Every structure is written in structure tokens, then in C-alpha cells.
Amino acid sequence: xxxxxxxxxxxxxxxxxxxxxxxxxxxxxxxxxxxxxxxxxxxxxxxxxxxxxxxxxxxxxxxxxxxxxxxxxxxxxxxxxxxxxxxxxxxxxxxxxxxxxxxxxxxxxxxxxxxxxxxxxxxxxxxxxxxxxxxxxxxxxxxxxxxx
Numbered sequence: 821x822x823x824x825x826x827x828x829x830x831x832x833x834x835x836x837x838x839x840x841x842x843x844x845x846x847x848x849x850x851x852x853x854x855x856x857x858x859x860x861x862x863x864x865x866x867x868x869x870x871x872x873x874x875x876x877x878x879x880x881x882x883x884x885x886x887x888x889x890x891x892x893x894x895x896x897x898x899x900x901x902x903x904x905x906x907x908x909x910x911x912x913x914x915x916x917x918x919x920x921x922x923x924x925x926x927x928x929x930x931x932x933x934x935x936x937x938x939x940x941x942x943x944x945x946x947x948x949x950x951x952x953x954x955x956x957x958x959x960x961x962x963x964x965x966x967x968x
Contacts, residue, residue, distance in 0.1 A: 821870055825910045828857055828865035828877060835874040836867065843893035845955040856890075863890075864914065868906050870898065878907040880923070887915050889925035892934075904934075908941050912965070921967040926952055926960035938963050 828836065833853045840847040856863045856879060864887075865879035878892035889911065894903045915923055926949055927934045935945075943963040952960035 824869040825866060825906055828867045830854065830857055832867055832874055836877045839877060839893050839895050842896055866907065866910050868903050876903040876907050878911055880911060882920060885920060886922045886924060887911065887920045889923065904937050908937060912941055916967065923965040925963055927963060928953060929959045929961055935961060941965060
């Protein structure tokens with residue numbers, strides 16, 4: 821198995837959209853991804869490939885000394901196989917190399933699998949955003965990783 825972590829390109833978006841649509845109840849549009857990859861100077865997106873197939877992606881916005889993770893998703897058949905871990909490690913590694921000491925994100929209160937993955941990478945919970953998710957009004961856990 822050949823695993824590659826690299827920056828997302830415009831031509832990756834169709835594969836990324838398939839993962840987005842199977843992962844989220846309110847998926848981003850193709851135009852939203854094009855805007856993030858091509859036009860948003862604050863955005864950095866990465867993909868993980870297995871034998872040439874994109875099986876996951878993640879992205880964040882760099883705002884001063886913070887990275888705000890916008891989304892991380894893994895293709896269903898690759899979940900539980902370490903791909904999410906590779907993506908989080910990639911984001912953390914990028915932030916460490918580029919002097920971005922703080923990383924934050926929101927995660928569904930019910931998504932304990934993701935919360936445990938983030939905790940493995942030294943993220944801690946710092947509160948709740950009530951009704952954060954517009955599809956069902958679910959609360960979000962606010963998590964931070966602060967590098968000292």
C-alpha cells in the first residue's frame with residue numbers, strides 16, 4: 821500500500837466531493853471547494869492518497885497565529901484504518917513547521933470517534949457551541965491544541 825499526503829489541487833475536487841457527500845449531512849458544494857483551493861489565500865487543504873486514490877482530505881484557515889480546521893473526512897471504506905490520523909498529523913506538522921502555535925476546531929458532540937482522534941494529538945475541550953450544526957441543531961465541542 822502506497823500512502824501519500826499532499827496538497828489538494830483543483831483536479832482533486834471531484835474525488836473530494838464524493839467523500840464530502842458521504843461524510844456530511846450538509847456537504848460543501850463543488851464551488852465552495854474550488855473557492856477554498858483556488859481563491860482563499862488563508863486556506864490550506866491536503867489529501868491522503870492510497871495507491872493513487874484520494875481516500876481522505878482535510879483543511880484549515882490560517883488566521884494570524886491560529887489554524888482553524890474547517891473539515892476532515894475519510895472515505896467510508898477507509899475509516900478506522902489510520903487515514904484520519906495521517907490527516908491530523910499532516911495538519912499539526914504543517915502548523916509546527918510554519919510557526920502556527922494554535923489549532924482549533926468544532927466537532928459534533930456525538931462524534932466521540934473524532935474527539936478521541938483529536939485528543940490523541942493533544943487537543944483539549946474548551947467549551948460548547950450550542951446549536952452549532954444547522955442540519956439538526958446539535959451542539960459542537962470546541963477543541964484547541966496549543967503548542968508551547
